[in-house]
């Protein structure tokens with residue numbers, strides 16, 4: 001039995017009420033006669049800290065290994081497909097998350113496409129309403145669209161307006177974001193590709209082509225000569241939860257500055273998406289050696305063949321064979337719940353929580369109990 005933070009002694013029995021609320025963990029001798037034995041590992045349900053459920057219709061549409069800039073251009077071109085197809089894909093993808101043991105999701109929303117599904121959800125959602133706009137002049141308009149999306153999503157779960165990425169948000173837009181919902185978690189895509197750092201370090205980057213193709217005049221932008229995260233760190237909150245997603249090209253010096261700026265930062269890894277887009281892996285050893293708080297996400301079906309935290313764990317295990325399973329499961333359960341600010345309900349088998357109970361068979365498949 002994995003409790004959310006480690007393995008319980010071998011003879012431990014999880015006691016819950018009929019609704020799945022945890023009452024305690026007791027030795028088998030004290031558990032009475034009505035004990036259900038399960039093979040493999042039982043664990044609290046998984047927390048998926050980074051998803052874009054609204055992009056589920058883009059499954060198997062965008063080719064692998066194109067790199068970050070062609071990927072973004074493809075997503076922008078293809079996201080507005082038929083409404084019925086989008087809704088069907090959302091329903092199917094949510095069911096897949098449920099079936100693979102996910103109980104809670106940090107879900108990026110650029111639109112209200114997931115609203116109908118989230119009114120009858122299988123899972124808990126924190127809506128991260130994402131806003132972007134690299135040109136200062138558009139900041140007020142972009143932010144007011146995000147506010148409208150956030151107002152509509154708010155009755156389906158905690159909802160915060162968040163910046164898209166260092167390369168796509170102007171200082172003015174960061175200011176609007178900072179002024180909204182300071183007490184709840186926020187998130188941002190960070191350092192997903194070398195192109196992103198190069199845009200800020202030298203300006204010589206595929207992102208220039210991306211902006212040109214969108215008709216954005218970049219004459220105002222002078223590369224500051226530091227990595228992308230260091231360029232925008234002054235615009236990000238200094239306290240309150242901040243979840244940075246991807247961190248593929250994050251350096252030890254970046255980590256030091258991030259942690260100094262906000263000690264409540266979580267580093268969310270989406271290894272299958274990194275492999276799909278850039279054929280890369282996040283620097284897990286570097287993050288661990290620098291004492292980072294790590295959580296896991298699936299990203300979207302535009303860059304992943306399934307929404308399964310177990311598949312992310314398996315990919316990390318094959319890239320980093322010495323990672324202990326307790327560590328990976330901790331990232332997938334209690335740390336994920338901490339990052340989304342939902343550890344009162346999810347992430348561990350502590351009394352009073354309803355974290356969902358899952359069975360992992362041979363490290364390969366999931367059954368919900």
Ligand SMILES: [Zn+2]
Pocket residue numbers: 050051052108189245299300
């Ligand atoms: Zn993403």
